[in-house]
Amino acid sequence: MTSKFYKRLFLLPGLLLLIAIIIFPLLFTIRVSMANWNVSQSGLDWAGGANWARMFHDANFWSSLFRLLYFSFITTTLQYILGFAAAMYAWKGFASRRFFRVLWLVPLMTTPSVMAIVWRSIFREDIGAANGFLRLFGVDPIAWSTQIFPAGVTITIAEVWQWTPFMFLILLAGLLSLPKEQFLSADIDGATPWRTFWSITFPLMAPISIGAIIIRLIEASKIFDSIFNLTSAGPGNATETPAYYLYTRGLREFQISYGATMGLMYLILAILTLTILGQILARVSKPRGL
Amino acid sequence: MNKSFKLRTLAFIVPTVLISSLLSGTFVTGATAAEAGMGPGPKKKAASWTMGGMVDYTKQPYTPKAYASAAKVKDGTQDCSYYNTSMKDYSGQKITILAPPPPNMGEPMEQHGAMFNKLTGGKVVIQHVPIGDLYPKQQTAFQTGVSPWDVVVNFSNWIGDFQQYYYDIPAKYTSGNGELASMLDLYKGIYSWNGKTKFFGIDADRHFLKYRTDVIEDAAAAAFYKEKTGKTLGVPKTWAEYNLMASTFNGYKAKGQPAGVTFAGSSEITKRDDLMSTAFINRVAPYAKNPNVKTGFWFDANMVPQVNNPGFVQGLEDFVASAKYWPQGGGNFGLSDEITSFGRGDSLFSYTWDDAWSQANQKDSPVVGNVKAAPNPGAEKVWNSVTNKWDTPAGGVNRAPYIAWGWSSSIPVASKNKQMALDFLCFFANRANHAIDLTIGRTGVNPSRSEDFTTDFWVKGLGWSTAATQSWIDTMNNYATAKNRVFDLRVPGNGQFMGAIADGVALALAGQKTPKAALDEVAAKWVEILNTIGKDKVKAAYQNVIKLENS
Numbered sequence: 001m002t003s004k005f006y007k008r009l010f011l012l013p014g015l016l017l018l019i020a021i022i023i024f025p026l027l028f029t030i031r032v033s034m035a036n037w038n039v040s041q042s043g044l045d046w047a048g049g050a051n052w053a054r055m056f057h058d059a060n061f062w063s064s065l066f067r068l069l070y071f072s073f074i075t076t077t078l079q080y081i082l083g084f085a086a087a088m089y090a091w092k093g094f095a096s097r098r099f100f101r102v103l104w105l106v107p108l109m110t111t112p113s114v115m116a117i118v119w120r121s122i123f124r125e126d127i128g129a130a131n132g133f134l135r136l137f138g139v140d141p142i143a144w145s146t147q148i149f150p151a152g153v154t155i156t157i158a159e160v161w162q163w164t165p166f167m168f169l170i171l172l173a174g175l176l177s178l179p180k181e182q183f184l185s186a187d188i189d190g191a192t193p194w195r196t197f198w199s200i201t202f203p204l205m206a207p208i209s210i211g212a213i214i215i216r217l218i219e220a221s222k223i224f225d226s227i228f229n230l231t232s233a234g235p236g237n238a239t240e241t242p243a244y245y246l247y248t249r250g251l252r253e254f255q256i257s258y259g260a261t262m263g264l265m266y267l268i269l270a271i272l273t274l275t276i277l278g279q280i281l282a283r284v285s286k287p288r289g290l
Numbered sequence: 291m292n293k294s295f296k297l298r299t300l301a302f303i304v305p306t307v308l309i310s311s312l313l314s315g316t317f318v319t320g321a322t323a324a325e326a327g328m329g330p331g332p333k334k335k336a337a338s339w340t341m342g343g344m345v346d347y348t349k350q351p352y353t354p355k356a357y358a359s360a361a362k363v364k365d366g367t368q369d370c371s372y373y374n375t376s377m378k379d380y381s382g383q384k385i386t387i388l389a390p391p392p393p394n395m396g397e398p399m400e401q402h403g404a405m406f407n408k409l410t411g412g413k414v415v416i417q418h419v420p421i422g423d424l425y426p427k428q429q430t431a432f433q434t435g436v437s438p439w440d441v442v443v444n445f446s447n448w449i450g451d452f453q454q455y456y457y458d459i460p461a462k463y464t465s466g467n468g469e470l471a472s473m474l475d476l477y478k479g480i481y482s483w484n485g486k487t488k489f490f491g492i493d494a495d496r497h498f499l500k501y502r503t504d505v506i507e508d509a510a511a512a513a514f515y516k517e518k519t520g521k522t523l524g525v526p527k528t529w530a531e532y533n534l535m536a537s538t539f540n541g542y543k544a545k546g547q548p549a550g551v552t553f554a555g556s557s558e559i560t561k562r563d564d565l566m567s568t569a570f571i572n573r574v575a576p577y578a579k580n581p582n583v584k585t586g587f588w589f590d591a592n593m594v595p596q597v598n599n600p601g602f603v604q605g606l607e608d609f610v611a612s613a614k615y616w617p618q619g620g621g622n623f624g625l626s627d628e629i630t631s632f633g634r635g636d637s638l639f640s641y642t643w644d645d646a647w648s649q650a651n652q653k654d655s656p657v658v659g660n661v662k663a664a665p666n667p668g669a670e671k672v673w674n675s676v677t678n679k680w681d682t683p684a685g686g687v688n689r690a691p692y693i694a695w696g697w698s699s700s701i702p703v704a705s706k707n708k709q710m711a712l713d714f715l716c717f718f719a720n721r722a723n724h725a726i727d728l729t730i731g732r733t734g735v736n737p738s739r740s741e742d743f744t745t746d747f748w749v750k751g752l753g754w755s756t757a758a759t760q761s762w763i764d765t766m767n768n769y770a771t772a773k774n775r776v777f778d779l780r781v782p783g784n785g786q787f788m789g790a791i792a793d794g795v796a797l798a799l800a801g802q803k804t805p806k807a808a809l810d811e812v813a814a815k816w817v818e819i820l821n822t823i824g825k826d827k828v829k830a831a832y833q834n835v836i837k838l839e840n841s
Binding site: 036038039040041042043054060124125126128131141143145146148231232233234235236237238248249251252253254255 | 434818822
């Protein structure tokens with residue numbers, strides 16, 4: 001009995017911490033989502049499912065989610081391909097690789113706001129470096145932030161630049177931890193580098209790749225800084241994502257309860273999507289017949 | 291066994307209490323802060339400032355070097371002059387101020403705070419937060435009954451949201467020998483709610499037209515315009531003329547055009563969440579503000595949103611059409627971009643706040659001497675929301691200047707040291723400080739008092755040209771006496787209403803929706819917002835806006 005008591009007692013600090021930082025905020029958010037907390041109504045009255053009903057009819061929220069799917073997919077795919085390529089390059093070894101490894105981490109160490117401001121300067125349509133560079137070759141300036149397609153490209157470039165090093169770092173660590181035996185066998189059997197990559201390196205890297213992709217997707221789903229600084233979700237609402245939409249409604253317009261509702265729905269969808277995606281990726285990339 | 295029972299009981303009670311309190315809403319209450327006292331007030335002491343002495347910012351504690359070129363002004367004789375303030379002893383007392391970061395309003399708060407401390411021995415603490423946080427920070431604090439500030443810097447269009455949390459500024463500050471006595475009635479009205487002054491007026495704003503004289507007053511340009519359009523060149527009287535001139539001179543080589551700068555038609559605020567809705571208001575005002583309709587610009591008598599009536603739609607169509615003659619990147623201009631763009635000579639026209647005007651008149655501006663001001667264009671027709679027909683205005687043009695919101699300051703009811711807060715704000719806004727701050731563009735302080743509207747002050751003080759200054763002062767005087775003006779929607783939820791406008795207008799500007807469809811969507815959102823906040827609540831507040839419009 002005493003032993004059980006002490007065991008429980010030792011669990012208590014962790015349990016309290018869990019309640020304080022996860023359970024309570026979550027319950028509180030659920031409660032807020034069922035109230036009318038806004039500019040003129042403070043506190044927690046009872047609105048039932050009104051905010052939820054409103055959200056299901058809010059076309060802007062749902063379209064922002066679809067836009068997020070697009071941005072997440074494009075940026076994460078590009079980051080994975082580029083990060084993997086760079087990691088392979090660093091893994092195989094080249095001169096000054098330590099220097100380049102550090103250099104690769106610079107974008108990752110840059111705070112997103114600073115990064116966004118730098119890109120904003122580069123993509124300014126009137127005096128920005130990107131259009132200045134294009135003019136050198138007689139190319140007409142591109143409307144980087146005022147036309148729908150280029151605005152999407154601008155956000156994608158900024159995101160890929162910042163987060164590819166993360167992929168690089170994780171994948172390089174994975175490559176360095178791979179067992180040597182399979183590669184030696186392949187070498188003895190005379191496998192081409194391409195064949196070695198597809199039959200050995202890539203399958204062995206699958207678990208690490210899935211982890212890296214999932215982590216990146218979680219991060220990408222919160223995309224905000226670059227959109228806030230580069231396009232303000234424009235032109236129109238062409239680059240508006242749920243994080244930006246939530247910020248506008250919840251914080252700027254002080255629709256606290258409605259913001260909480262959208263936040264919860266977003267959380268539910270993110271958990272569901274990422275769980276399903278993780279399962280699919282794990283099945284598809286399961287190493288076979290090594 | 292007994293211990294286990296207790297633990298189980300506790301395990302049941304804690305979550306039950308937690309969840310039930312959440313459900314009952316006891317964690318956040320809508321308590322409105324009770325009015326607290328005025329604080330101990332100042333003790334009297336001997337003056338440490340010479341009566342009528344010169345006020346020179348370079349001799350003050352806050353970054354004196356930054357004011358090397360600032361004007362020097364003789365101290366006033368009003369209640370909060372340097373001399374009178376120096377006789378107040380606030381040692382041992384402190385006030386906390388919520389303010390934006392320097393320079394706009396953040397810098398003068400620091401500047402005058404440091405000097406107030408020196409004169410009175412008190413302590414003024416400034417909490418700087420990003421401009422975007424000023425509203426949510428105040429809203430959260432006031433709603434939860436926690437107000438850590440004695441002074442808050444804010445915008446006057448928030449009055450509908452916050453007036454109940456703000457202390458009434460006593461009449462002695464706005465009349466008699468008070469520092470704000472000479473403020474124009476127009477601005478006194480903006481800073482009031484139901485006849486009570488809620489804001490200590492430290493700034494005042496309006497939107498007006500800025501145009502390039504090296505085109506509009508140039509004979510060669512007039513001939514060019516005549517040849518292209520068959521019309522006579524002059525300051526545009528309507529938005530249609532504005533658009534025509536801007537499109538005609540888009541790409542034109544203006545006489546005073548700075549080297550390497552491509553000339554475009556118009557620099558406007560177009561970035562969705564960077565005050566673009568204010569540009570829209572200018573565009574629609576003369577089409578939708580009918581002097582014969584006394585039931586309001588934004589809603590009709592039954593609180594039906596007017597934001598999609600044909601007047602608003604026409605204004606938005608003009609705005610959308612103007613995209614063809616914006617400078618490169620002009621479709622993503624926030625306020626600061628608009629200011630910079632016009633100031634460096636990008637375009638023929640610009641409108642909105644005074645800042646672009648100040649920038650263009652600075653000695654180092656590439657367009658200095660080539661810029662004048664005028665009232666914003668009007669419209670050749672105006673929608674009548676009562677008859678649901680277009681009216682032809684008397685004189686052929688309907689003017690409806692937009693008296694836009696500006697910086698302001700208030701004292702929360704919950705402040706425990708209101709007297710010191712009042713004395714500080716009064717010192718901030720005293721005649722000498724106000725005069726010098728007006729001449730420093732970055733302070734965010736703009737003309738609002740009768741003494742500000744004299745040519746000499748600007749010509750002698752800042753070296754502006756007489757003709758340009760006169761055009762500006764004439765414009766401001768025109769606005770001060772105009773009978774058909776548009777004001778902000780000063781009701782609870784102003785941010786939501788304007789957010790919906792920004793969303794809709796952005797869709798139209800991006801070509802994702804037609805102006806009519808975009809504004810129909812805005813109107814539908816407005817109905818939702820009305821229902822959420824409460825139609826009666828908004829209607830009651832809206833009467834203050836109608837009163838201003840009809841004043």
